[in-house]
Amino acid sequence: MEPPSSSDRRRRHVVLLPYPGRGHIHPFLRLAHRLASRGFLATVVLTQEWLSLLSSSPPLSPSVRFRSIPNVVPSERTRGADFGSFIRAVLVDMGPPVAALLAELDPPPAVLVADSLLPWAPAIARRMDVPVAAFFPQAATVFLALQQLKALSPPEIEHSISGNGSTYLDYVPKPTSSHLDDFITHSNGEGMLKAFIEGISWFATAHCILFNTFNELETRALHALHSFLTVPFYSIGPLVANIVTEHTTEWYFTWLDSHPQRSVLYVSLSSFLPFTNEELKEIAIGLQMSGHPFLWSVPDSKNIEELIGQKGMVVPWCDQAGVLCHPSIGGFLTHCGWNSTLESIHAGVPMLTFPLMWDQYPNGKLIVEDWEVGFSLNDEEKGVVSREDIARAVRRLMDLYSEGSKELRKVMELKKKSQAASTGVDFDNFIEKIMSQDSVES
16 A cells, blocks of 8 residues: 555644643544544644643544644643733734744644634634634534624623623523623623634634534524524534543542442532632532532642541542543532533533633523523522532532432433434534545635
């Protein structure tokens, strides 16, 4: 068999450009793995820090390779303390070193897949004369709300961002109409909403748009997007890790093995947003008061280890997808990041929602109100969550298994649909799109 020609090698080379955050990089890695399984060479571009953070992770595939640029953005360990500076560095400082790196790749890329928060990516693609696919790593419902806000006049958008968004709730399809108000309330002050609206403008020039979701999960939003988008889009999710079928050697799995089925609460509340010591203390005591065993993944646990009691276990990091699929896990206390939401659904685990910022609020609404696969921990009127609130909510969630509840039935239905969607008809269509002759030469 003759070796592939240089043109064939280029034709099957896809370069992936994730935004430098855990919630963005992980779905890109899973996309890279799926591309490699179809015979593509997938190159993932990371900062040097992120390359080192992933060095201990299991290898994906010989056809997935990593290339790095200098650390031109603040560290992953500190970005939560000054998120505005981190965003500005991504928008301004990342583009030039990425462009320089791509110019030296061998083989040259045939297609770029760029994160929605990298508005400099299409200019690089034009200079290289290659198509660019826009990857939106959050819910399609979030993208729809942004599109509908974008359709307003500038004064209306400004009025919405200023904090009075209830007038424009009709722009978001029901039953998710209250999501728009969440964007306005919880993004005000950081300019995130305005930045996102401006950022997605480049999608109109993309070769196609990719969503990390599946049709049965966000049917209404995906259908409505046909009215807004003139470029093809594909729901290629869920981009989640494969269900664990082999016993792992990580010590916390041994701890999980010692507990009955559906008896343990898994807790993860963001990998970078900082909590005060008092907030962590309140959560720890509330979890202990619930009376249920729990596994808590928290980066800095030194201030809470003495508060968790005999039923709790804290780890600085864990294989979240593997933990959620463990038979002893019965519930998930989550900040409602989109990756966590998809992983919990894929594992069939009901959720207790505790959103902290941005898209986590509408994700929480989807979980509780639209899909009905969990409960909300937040109390908007009180503004705080006490240890008593936490204990009471955990008991309610974990008691679902003794009730044969609606929430359990619905999360198991979504689990089946999620696992069926992993085969990916839309992913096949995306592959066909990027392999077509016009896509390579456009």
